[in-house]
Amino acid sequence: xxxxxxxxxxxxxxxxxxxxxxxxxxxxxxxxxxxxxxxxxxxxxxxxxxxxxxxxxxxxxxxxxxxxxxxxxxxxxxxxxxxxxxxxxxxxxxxxxxxxxxxxxxxxxxxxxxxxxxxxxxxxxxxxxxxxxxxxxxxxxxxxxxxxxxxxxxxxxxxxxxxxxxxxxxxxxxxxxxxxxxxxxxxxxxxxxxxxxxxxxxxxxxxxxxxxxxxxxxxxxxxxxxxxxxxxxxxxxxxxxxxxxxxxxxxxxxxxxxxxxxxxxxxxxxxxxxxxxxxxxxxxxxxxxxxxxxxxxxxxxxxxxxxxxxxxxxxxxxxxxxxxxxxxxxxxxxxxxxxxxxxxxxxxxxxxxxxxxxxxxxxxxxxxxxxxxxxxxxxxxxxxxxxxxxxxx
Ligand SMILES: *Cc1c(COP(=O)(O)O)cnc(C)c1O
Ligand code: SF4
Numbered sequence: 001x002x003x004x005x006x007x008x009x010x011x012x013x014x015x016x017x018x019x020x021x022x023x024x025x026x027x028x029x030x031x032x033x034x035x036x037x038x039x040x041x042x043x044x045x046x047x048x049x050x051x052x053x054x055x056x057x058x059x060x061x062x063x064x065x066x067x068x069x070x071x072x073x074x075x076x077x078x079x080x081x082x083x084x085x086x087x088x089x090x091x092x093x094x095x096x097x098x099x100x101x102x103x104x105x106x107x108x109x110x111x112x113x114x115x116x117x118x119x120x121x122x123x124x125x126x127x128x129x130x131x132x133x134x135x136x137x138x139x140x141x142x143x144x145x146x147x148x149x150x151x152x153x154x155x156x157x158x159x160x161x162x163x164x165x166x167x168x169x170x171x172x173x174x175x176x177x178x179x180x181x182x183x184x185x186x187x188x189x190x191x192x193x194x195x196x197x198x199x200x201x202x203x204x205x206x207x208x209x210x211x212x213x214x215x216x217x218x219x220x221x222x223x224x225x226x227x228x229x230x231x232x233x234x235x236x237x238x239x240x241x242x243x244x245x246x247x248x249x250x251x252x253x254x255x256x257x258x259x260x261x262x263x264x265x266x267x268x269x270x271x272x273x274x275x276x277x278x279x280x281x282x283x284x285x286x287x288x289x290x291x292x293x294x295x296x297x298x299x300x301x302x303x304x305x306x307x308x309x310x311x312x313x314x315x316x317x318x319x320x321x322x323x324x325x326x327x328x329x330x331x332x333x334x335x336x337x338x339x340x341x342x343x344x345x346x347x348x349x350x351x352x353x354x355x356x357x358x359x360x361x362x363x364x365x366x367x368x369x370x371x372x373x374x375x376x377x378x379x380x381x382x383x384x385x386x387x388x389x390x391x392x393x
Pocket of ligand 1: 135136137140142360
């Protein structure tokens with residue numbers, strides 16, 4: 001089946017039985033946008049132009065709480081508010097603890113900056129050989145191509161850069177990044193990042209990707225984008241064909257199953273039908289997904305969308321996101337409640353991206369009990385112990 005046969009959520013009936021479709025509610029246009037034409041609604045340009053950035057606009061869609069109202073005014077100067085109409089319709093109108101709301105509507109916690117918070121929590125600038133490239137690992141680089149995103153996530157680790165017009169990745173930064181990769185033959189994997197690289201137009205993006213693919217030592221091109229979550233309409237026929245032609249891998253960022261609408265399922269299905277692999281990285285967020293039941297549902301629904309769970313990140317030490325942080329023990333406990341209890345392919349790696357540029361450090365439950373001579377005692381997921389005999393010297 002050609003992915004272009006899937007154009008509307010109705011077309012998904014050709015692929016999925018009802019009991020699966022039921023798990024992905026249609027976001028639709030809601031009351032407020034009901035008169036917007038389908039053409040406009042499905043246009044990513046329209047969605048971007050009509051982003052919600054004021055309290056007045058937001059109040060037309062949800063019942064803003066007193067605390068949210070207060071936080072909105074105080075926080076918007078520090079980190080812009082921008083919410084796509086599509087994403088706003090995923091919100092629970094009456095509950096300000098709704099996971100979709102908490103990720104997009106400012107909260108008072110953003111004003112708190114702890115002594116241990118860091119301006120550049122992952123030390124990305126320290127590992128920058130040229131502006132726009134972070135080269136930390138031996139064989140791969142992060143390549144920042146824009147500082148724009150369709151929606152400003154309140155938990156963003158790159159808050160300091162995102163939406164800042166003075167840090168806009170200029171064309172010469174893209175050129176210097178490409179030059180760096182051309183000249184460094186150790187780079188075999190490039191992760192196009194941002195901001196959200198899908199904020200660039202198709203032509204610009206195709207230029208970057210085709211230039212990368214011309215480089216003889218570059219084997220893998222990955223694209224990190226949250227548009228599947230915040231603006232699935234962005235992945236139109238032209239863009240998907242371009243990604244397909246160029247064998248791009250996608251990594252996206254779902255944090256909660258409430259973000260998984262029928263519209264998002266449509267886009268994910270179109271991508272996988274075009275042969276594009278999709279991974280997901282989530283951030284462990286207090287009050288949103290720091291719960292094994294919620295995480296398991298998220299992972300199961302990712303598999304239904306044929307998205308492979310890749311990472312769960314420990315919330316980093318960026319400024320103004322301390323209200324989202326959990327302990328590391330909570331993350332390990334979630335992994336322990338998944339491993340063995342559900343499909344192995346539903347289980348991502350839980351990692352701490354070490355402050356100061358240490359990179360991703362995997363955190364795992366410990367299943368090793370003890371070693372006596374060549375006898376090793378291990379425990380399984382149900383906590384039963386088993387003995388394994390290693391070869392004698
Ligand atoms: C996460 C990251 C990568 C990619 O890491 P993988 O584990 O290969 O996905 C590369 N460079 C930097 C700086 C990163 O933070
Ligand atoms: S899409 Fe990514 S880079 Fe953009 S605001 Fe959200 S978390 Fe930050």
